[in-house]
Amino acid sequence: MPALLRAAHGGPALAVTVLALLLGVAADLTPGRLVLVGLAVLAGQLSVGWSNDLIDLPRDRAVERRDKPIPAGQVSERTVRLACAGAVVAVVPLSLACGLVAGVVHLACVASAWSYNLGLKATVWSWLPYAFSFATLTVFVSLAGQPGELPGGLPDWWVPTAGALLGVGAHLVNVLPDLADDAATGVHGLPHRLGARRLPVVATVVLATGSLVAALGSGLTRLSVAGLAVVAVLLLVSLAGRGRVPFLAAIGIALVDVVLLVLAS
Incomplete structure (x- = not known):
């Protein structure tokens, strides 16, 4: 389990989740909605972290990265793939449970982060997914307090x-x-x-x-x-x-x- 969490980049994933929760507290979200926001963001971040290590695996093996769990043999590639698939499956209903508009915004945030893993990281536009995802995270948290309606709760x-x-x-x-x-x-x-x-x-x-x-x-x-x-x-x-x-x-x-x-x- 520790190796699986390291493959998910547990530190950054936790940091982004805590940021979302703090933004939710500042936005006066109800406890139930705050839990949903935290779970949705955590699922999204875990999917991003695991996909990052899976996509980078050929490069990590090429440079013999022994500090990363999969190439070091501390966790199997299959286990990480299953965990990543589970996180992807979970993030959709968890996001939409925060409200349709908020959920779509958060799924766009997660998709942006995946675009970094899928190729933008190797281009001059590597900064763009980070800019978009962090910006839309604040919008998601704000809209999560407005279930079922259009953006009256934009920050x-x-x-x-x-x-x-x-x-x-x-x-x-x-x-x-x-x-x-x-x-x-x-x-x-x-x-x-x-x-x-x-x-x-x-x-x-x-x-x-x-x-x-x-x-x-x-x-x-x-x-x-x-x-x-x-x-x-x-x-x-x-x-x-x-x-x-x-x-x-x-x-x-x-x-x-x-x-x-x-x-x-």
Whole structure:
């Protein structure tokens, strides 16, 4: 079971699910609807994670990735395929149970994430699925509180915009550890074209812009101003730092982004 969860990229899957739940709490969803939102997002994220490792399996074997469960022999390819199929089957009714419009929006969000796995990751458009999926996640959570009706519950424009920037920044940060292995197997997405030296700084700037959008869009409060002050410090650290410092600064800004996005929703 631990190996199967690692093949699903359990950490990112849990992080996105928690983000959706926090957005749901901020949107005053009922407990029952909050559970449905969490289960739908978790099922979608598990399907995305498992499909990622299955699609990447030939490349992972080519570079002898021993840190990934399937090529390391810690879980069978068949088991992961069955788990992925189960997640795909589950995500459809769970999404639609949140309301027809909300469900369609969430299924589009999951389909976008799958498009990354299916080929966009190797193109200059690798950032687009992250931008679309994180933006539509905020729309899904908002609409999930409006069962059975058309979009009266759409969030303000800056909420999905901040979500999109958070998604792009997360993509840039997430790819950094795998740049060499990806390049060796023909994957040349936007992060690879930016290169290891520029990538952390670009990710930090994108995430900082997301913080600014969330803070300004919601109206400046003491908390948002404090968050922006933290972001400004981390931005300076990233621009002046060397080695892993810019990477760690980008992670810090991403966490501030999440807090600002949830508080502003």
